[in-house]
Amino acid sequence: MSQPMTVAEVAALLNVTPKYVVKLIRDGKLPASANTDGTHTVARRDAEAYRLNAKRRGRKALEELARVSQEAGIYGKQG
Template identity: 80%
Template sequence: MSQPMTVAEVTALLNVTPKYVVKLIRDGKLRASLDANGTHTVASKDAEGYRLKARRRGRKALEELARESQEVGLYDEQR
């Protein structure tokens, strides 16, 4: 069973701000529950899943940037 995480714990896991975690929740990108006090909790499996997806997106973006940089000759030897 997945343990519930607070926004602060998710913030630490994703290395983002609490405001950004709440935005992810409000935008429906990160599933969360509200307790009786109005505090968000996120299942650890959902937080980890989001972290892995974000990591893959970042890696893909870096690979694309490197490919485009090579195509325009950014790393060619200066003469």
């Protein structure tokens, strides 16, 4: 089994706020276990997988932005 992480630890890993991590959990985008005291823990493998997928989505969005910018002629010859 993967090492459990607190919401604060996941937030640090993803470079986001703990509040955003809770939102990801509530939205079903990040699997977590609810503890009896109302807190959540996330398996390290799930947090790492989310981070990797977020990086891929970001890279894909950046590539699409570059493509659209080139098609629009934003980076045309200067001078």
